[in-house]
Amino acid sequence: MKIAFIAHDRKKEEMVNFVIAYERVFEGNKLYSTGTTGLRIMENTDLKIHRFMSGPLGGDQQIGALVAQNEMDLIIFLRDPLMAQPHEPDINALLRLCDVQGIPLATNIATAEILVKALDRGDFAWRDLVHKYKPISEEL
Numbered sequence: 001m002k003i004a005f006i007a008h009d010r011k012k013e014e015m016v017n018f019v020i021a022y023e024r025v026f027e028g029n030k031l032y033s034t035g036t037t038g039l040r041i042m043e044n045t046d047l048k049i050h051r052f053m054s055g056p057l058g059g060d061q062q063i064g065a066l067v068a069q070n071e072m073d074l075i076i077f078l079r080d081p082l083m084a085q086p087h088e089p090d091i092n093a094l095l096r097l098c099d100v101q102g103i104p105l106a107t108n109i110a111t112a113e114i115l116v117k118a119l120d121r122g123d124f125a126w127r128d129l130v131h132k133y134k135p136i137s138e139e140l
């Protein structure tokens with residue numbers, strides 16, 4: 001599975017603690033993140049993460065590009081609902097694309113925990129079928 005981690009500044013500690021708690025479940029998956037979030041996670045775990053740009057510099061959009069191609073299987077995006085972000089349009093674009101493609105997306109820790117437990121249980125196997133039976137036009 002391809003999994004992306006994104007956390008706004010006041011949510012980064014929560015994200016790091018969450019990933020530490022479920023590190024075993026995340027191992028063996030292809031992991032992605034925005035710049036600073038991935039750095040913080042890698043400093044605190046043994047996970048290898050492909051880091052895109054920092055969110056305000058385009059990282060949300062880079063992850064969004066994978067979502068647009070239905071290449072991302074799960075996104076954990078711990079947003080800060082109490083702080084305005086300079087790149088709000090990029091954030092909204094990413095959330096919208098998740099709905100376009102039907103990508104599982106957690107925007108808070110409670111939902112993230114349920115999705116990660118589902119991942120551990122094998123409930124995401126349907127995503128393998130999505131990849132296997134992609135329309136031909138998407139393979140071009």
Ligand SMILES: O=C(CO)COP(=O)(O)O
Pocket residue numbers: 006007008009034035036037038053054055056059060091
């Ligand atoms: O701003 C972000 C998501 O919108 C996160 O970016 P960083 O992980 O680089 O802090």
